[in-house]
Amino acid sequence: MWYYYLREVLSMEYDYLKQKRILLVDDEEQLRELVASILTQEGYAQVRTAGTVADALSLAEAWKPELAILDVMLPDGDGFELLSKLRGKGDIPALFLTARGEEEDKFQGFGLGADDYVVKPFLPRELLFRIAAVLRRSYKEECPRVKLAACELDFERAEVLRGEERLPLTAKEFELLGALYRNAGRIVTIDGLCEAAWGDNPYGYENSLMAHIRRIREKIEENPSKPVSLLTVKGLGYKLVLAGK
Amino acid sequence: MKGTIRLIRRFLLLMVCVVPVLFFLNLAMFIAYTWRERSDNGGWQAAIKVGEELSLGSDGQYHLSAAGQQELADYDAWAILVEDGTGDVVWHSEGLPEEIPLHYSAAEISWYTRGYIADYPTTVGSRGDDLVILGHPKTAYWKMMWNSFDYGMIAGLPRMLLSFLLLNGALAFLIYMILGTGILRSVKPVVQGMEALPEQDVHVREKGFLSEVAGAVNRVNEKLRAQERALRKRENARAGWISGVSHDIRTPLTMVLGYAAKLEEDVSLPEEARRKARVIRLQSVKMKNLVGNLNLASKLEYQMQPVRMEELNLTAVLRQAAADFANEDLEGRYPIDFRCQEGLGACRMRGDRELLQRAVYNVLSNSRQHNPEGCSLFMELWTETGKEGKAGKARIRLSDDGVGVSEEQLETLRSTPHYMMDGGTGVQLRHGLGLLIVRQIVTAHGGQVRLDHGPAWGFLVEIVLDILWPNSGTDTPS
Numbered sequence: 046m047w048y049y050y051l052r053e054v055l056s057m058e059y060d061y062l063k064q065k066r067i068l069l070v071d072d073e074e075q076l077r078e079l080v081a082s083i084l085t086q087e088g089y090a091q092v093r094t095a096g097t098v099a100d101a102l103s104l105a106e107a108w109k110p111e112l113a114i115l116d117v118m119l120p121d122g123d124g125f126e127l128l129s130k131l132r133g134k135g136d137i138p139a140l141f142l143t144a145r146g147e148e149e150d151k152f153q154g155f156g157l158g159a160d161d162y163v164v165k166p167f168l169p170r171e172l173l174f175r176i177a178a179v180l181r182r183s184y185k186e187e188c189p190r191v192k193l194a195a196c197e198l199d200f201e202r203a204e205v206l207r208g209e210e211r212l213p214l215t216a217k218e219f220e221l222l223g224a225l226y227r228n229a230g231r232i233v234t235i236d237g238l239c240e241a242a243w244g245d246n247p248y249g250y251e252n253s254l255m256a257h258i259r260r261i262r263e264k265i266e267e268n269p270s271k272p273v274s275l276l277t278v279k280g281l282g283y284k285l286v287l288a289g290k
Numbered sequence: 291m292k293g294t295i296r297l298i299r300r301f302l303l304l305m306v307c308v309v310p311v312l313f314f315l316n317l318a319m320f321i322a323y324t325w326r327e328r329s330d331n332g333g334w335q336a337a338i339k340v341g342e343e344l345s346l347g348s349d350g351q352y353h354l355s356a357a358g359q360q361e362l363a364d365y366d367a368w369a370i371l372v373e374d375g376t377g378d379v380v381w382h383s384e385g386l387p388e389e390i391p392l393h394y395s396a397a398e399i400s401w402y403t404r405g406y407i408a409d410y411p412t413t414v415g416s417r418g419d420d421l422v423i424l425g426h427p428k429t430a431y432w433k434m435m436w437n438s439f440d441y442g443m444i445a446g447l448p449r450m451l452l453s454f455l456l457l458n459g460a461l462a463f464l465i466y467m468i469l470g471t472g473i474l475r476s477v478k479p480v481v482q483g484m485e486a487l488p489e490q491d492v493h494v495r496e497k498g499f500l501s502e503v504a505g506a507v508n509r510v511n512e513k514l515r516a517q518e519r520a521l522r523k524r525e526n527a528r529a530g531w532i533s534g535v536s537h538d539i540r541t542p543l544t545m546v547l548g549y550a551a552k553l554e555e556d557v558s559l560p561e562e563a564r565r566k567a568r569v570i571r572l573q574s575v576k577m578k579n580l581v582g583n584l585n586l587a588s589k590l591e592y593q594m595q596p597v598r599m600e601e602l603n604l605t606a607v608l609r610q611a612a613a614d615f616a617n618e619d620l621e622g623r624y625p626i627d628f629r630c631q632e633g634l635g636a637c638r639m640r641g642d643r644e645l646l647q648r649a650v651y652n653v654l655s656n657s658r659q660h661n662p663e664g665c666s667l668f669m670e671l672w673t674e675t676g677k678e679g680k681a682g683k684a685r686i687r688l689s690d691d692g693v694g695v696s697e698e699q700l701e702t703l704r705s706t707p708h709y710m711m712d713g714g715t716g717v718q719l720r721h722g723l724g725l726l727i728v729r730q731i732v733t734a735h736g737g738q739v740r741l742d743h744g745p746a747w748g749f750l751v752e753i754v755l756d757i758l759w760p761n762s763g764t765d766t767p768s
Contacts, residue, residue, distance in 0.1 A: 073541055079548045086552075144540035166544035166578045168571075169551045232613040236606035248603065248636040278616065280628030280669075281609050 062180045066091045068110035070101045070127065071142065072120050080114070080142070083169045084176075098122040098130075105131055112180060117143035128159065138183035140175060142167075174231075181227055191226060192288040193274040195267040198222060205264045212264045217242045217257050225275070225285035234282040258283060298470050305466055309459060333426055336365050337415035341422040344371060344381065352381035367426045368410075372399065374419035390425065405435050476500050483507045491515055525592040532588040536581045543581065547574040579655070583723040586648070590730040597642045597734050604637040604646070604684055604757065605630060605671060611650035612669055615658075623664030624657070631672035637684055639757040641735050649731040652724040653688045653751045659724070661692035665748065673760055681756040689750040694743055703741050728753070 067089055071077050077094040084092045093108060095101035098121045104110075113131055115124035128139050139158075144165045160179045163172055190206065191198040197206040203219045205212040214222065224241035225233055233241075239250045242257070258277075262269040276284045343358025352371060354362070362369060362383055371381040372394055379392040389408045391398075399421065403414045410425035411433050443450075476498035483494040484507055492511045494504040553559060553567035589595035612626045650669075657667055668689045676682040695703065703725065725741070728751065732739045737755040744750045 075545055076541060079545055079552075083548065083552070144537050144544075164582075165540040166547045166574070166581075168575070169548055231617045234606065234609040234613045236603065236609055237613075251635060278613070280630070281613050281616065281626065 062177065062184065063088045064090055065111040065180055065184070066093070066108060067112045067114065067176075068101065068105060068108070069094045069114045070096070070098075070119065070124070071114075071116040072096050072118070073116075080172070083172065087173055089176075096120070098127045101127055102130060105134065109135075110137065112176070112183070113137055113139040114142055114176070115139060117141060132158065138179050140179055142172075178227055185223075193265055194286075194288050195274065196265050198226070198265070200226070207264075214261075214264070218261050218264075221254075221257055222261060222285070225283060229285050229287050232278045232282050232284050236282075238282065298474060302463075302466065302470070305462070309462060313455070333365050333367065333413045333424060333431070334415075336361050336367065337369075337413040337422055337424040339415070340369050340424060341415035341417040344417045344422065354381075354383065362424075365424070365426060366430075367424045369422060369424045371417060372421040372423060374421070380420070387425075405433055480504050480507060483511070487511055487514060526594075529588045529592045529594050533585055536585040539577075539581055543574060543577055547571060547578065550574055576659075580723065583652075583727055587723050587727050587730065590727065590734065595645075597645065599640045599642060601638055601640055601758065602643050602646075604639050604641075604686075604755070605634065606636075607641075607643055607646045608650055608669060608671055608686065611647045612654065614647070615651055615654045619658075624654075624661075624667055626654070626667045626669060628669045629671070634671070634673060634760070636759070637671065637673055637757055638759040639684065639755060641755070642731075645731045646735070649728045649753070650686070650688065652728050653753075656724045656751075657688075657690040657692055657749065660749070661690065665690045665692035673757060675760070681758070682760060684755045684757045686753040686755070687750065688753070689744040690748040691744060691746065692748045694748045700741060700743065725751070 067084060069077055069080055069084075069092060071080070071094070074096065077096070081092050081094055093104060093110070095104050096119075098119050101113075101115075105113075113128065115127055117124040119127065124141055124143070131137055131139070138160045140161045140163060141159050142163050142165065160183065161175045163175055185200060191200065195207065198204075199206055200219075200223065203214045205214060220242045221238055224238055235251055235254060239248075239254055242254070243250050258275065259269070262272050262275055265274055266272045274286050274288075276286060278284055339361050340354065340358050343355040343361070344352050345355065347353050354369075367383075368386050368390070369383040370379045370386065370390065370392075372378070373380045377394045377396065377399070379394075382390075382392075387408070387410070390410075391407075394402065402412055402423065403421075406412060407423070407425055409428050411428070411431040413424045413426070415422040415424070477500060479494050480500050480503050483492045483504070486492050487507070487510060492507065494507050496502075496504045496508070498504075550567050550571035554564050554571055556564065556567075559567075586595065609628065612628055615624070616626055654667055654669075657665060668687070668691075670685075670687040672685055674683045674685065729739045732753050732755070735755055737753060740752040740754075742750045742752065
């Protein structure tokens with residue numbers, strides 16, 4: 046049930062992201078097979094796999110992947126090393142997939158500019174969510190319109206489209222909707238939203254946040270007092286629900 | 291080391307107190323002893339009395355009355371009467387030693403009255419113008435021959451006594467300090483060594499009168515360090531083993547989990563098969579959590595998990611943990627009600643964000659685990675003002691309205707150590723790792739955990755942590 050919901054959410058509007066070339070590097074063949082099947086089943090059309098650093102590099106050279114999913118421990122090197130080499134040839138978003146949940150690894154991975162880190166074992170939906178989030182974040186400029194219940198969001202032009210009407214989004218509204226969209230279907234905490242809109246020291250903006258949310262609802266909801274797209278999770282935060290749920 | 295200095299100071303103080311006490315004690319004893327000395331010290335009264343008891347008879351001879359005789363007998367003394375002018379002895383008592391002269395010049399009289407006649411100590415009296423001299427046994431008195439002092443010296447006596455006392459005191463103090471410092475110098479390294487023994491590697495020089503003790507300290511040190519190394523090695527091995535096992539189990543578990551999830555959503559399979567796949571998936575998720583918890587718990591227990599302290603907002607940590615939990619709850623069976631103290635925006639403290647988030651998440655998932663049918667979760671946060679400059683406290687109350695625990699289970703949870711920390715193999719001790727981690731994390735932050743029944747029913751976990759702000763009710767964050 047959860048899985049269908051997720052498939053629906055993820056497959057609705059991001060088909061352009063499903064066309065991205067994804068390189069999966071893991072030394073375990075069966076795991077490669079599993080992850081590749083999860084991805085293809087999800088609709089990702091271009092997935093290729095490699096078992097070693099050398100294979101991965103030669104594949105990357107020829108194929109120019111747009112997302113790398115890397116295991117940390119590889120037979121002829123490690124994922125961090127591989128990522129630096131891949132990055133040497135061009136910027137590429139990367140997500141680490143590893144059995145090593147150690148804190149140091151995590152910091153090393155993020156230090157190299159890894160976009161996310163998934164510790165094994167993981168649920169398929171967890172992996173798919175992370176991949177989708179990384180892709181959305183990395184290729185946001187290619188972002189098409191996002192469909193909500195009562196309108197469409199045009200992130201490229203920072204506008205809300207309601208029928209023929211075009212409502213511009215303010216900078217803060219744009220930041221807030223961006224943070225919510227990147228985590229679509231999930232709760233984003235009040236603190237997370239304040240941080241997205243006001244930066245590192247986001248104390249004392251809760252009232253402003255409420256005001257902004259109210260204004261966003263006026264733009265995107267059919268009935269702002271009974272929201273269906275931008276939901277309040279009392280005490281915790283807000284959740285953006287995309288059309289088709 | 292402070293203790294040793296305190297000891298020396300105490301001894302010094304004791305000495306300072308003891309010296310005056312001794313002084314006064316001696317004075318008192320001297321007074322008590324001399325008090326009994328009669329005022330007619332040296333038999334002077336006796337000489338006067340004998341003079342009074344002498345009478346000149348009609349025969350021109352002197353007679354001593356019976357009382358006078360008795361007086362002489364009492365003092366075991368002899369007496370002579372020297373006539374004024376002639377210097378002749380005109381009367382003497384019976385038993386006068388032969389060596390006593392019977393004629394005296396004025397110079398002799400001035401000498402004898404002051405001192406001795408033939409080593410007999412003398413006292414003098416008078417009878418009219420004549421002189422009565424009493425001679426006492428040779429060992430009866432010790433006479434001061436030149437009994438006069440400079441006036442200046444007597445006048446300066448109090449000052450002199452005082453300076454004597456001060457000088458004595460200072461000297462005693464100096465001697466004590468020199469001795470004390472000497473002792474301290476040999477004791478200090480040994481004491482410092484002993485004090486440092488529990489924390490660090492210690493080596494004390496085996497020199498001086500405490501060399502044996504120093505040697506013993508060094509031996510204890512070696513033994514302690516060896517034990518510490520062995521323990522550390524064992525703990526590392528244990529944690530390393532757990533970490534290794536959990537690492538090795540992760541990849542196969544990923545496949546179990548992944549394929550179970552795929553089978554579960556494969557519509558071409560019969561319903562029964564998909565239901566079984568769901569069970570596999572749910573159980574695999576449990577194993578996944580167990581693996582993670584086991585690793586973290588062992589690292590926390592053996593202090594191998596770095597606690598990265600930073601200033602954070604506890605409210606945000608709680609919200610994030612609750613949001614992570616709620617994001618997993620797609621079916622909405624575990625609604626969370628988060629309530630914050632009225633007007634509390636941020637609640638700042640120093641702590642490890644990830645670990646605290648993990649602790650709160652663990653409490654929430656503990657409720658989920660024990661209430662598979664679903665339940666409501668309640669999360670409350672309020673702060674208490676610190677009194678007298680102490681840190682304020684944040685009280686986090688996490689409760690559910692689920693099945694709860696019995697009184698016995700609660701008692702077991704509260705009092706028995708987790709099997710991981712206990713050598714025993716008692717099966718009854720085995721309870722979830724989740725709450726153990728909560729306790730470990732909170733303890734690492736200097737806080738407390740309380741387990742109880744929920745307000746109405748269900749289970750309750752209360753976490754108390756020190757916070758930086760608000761430490762008073764009305765301040766606003768800067």
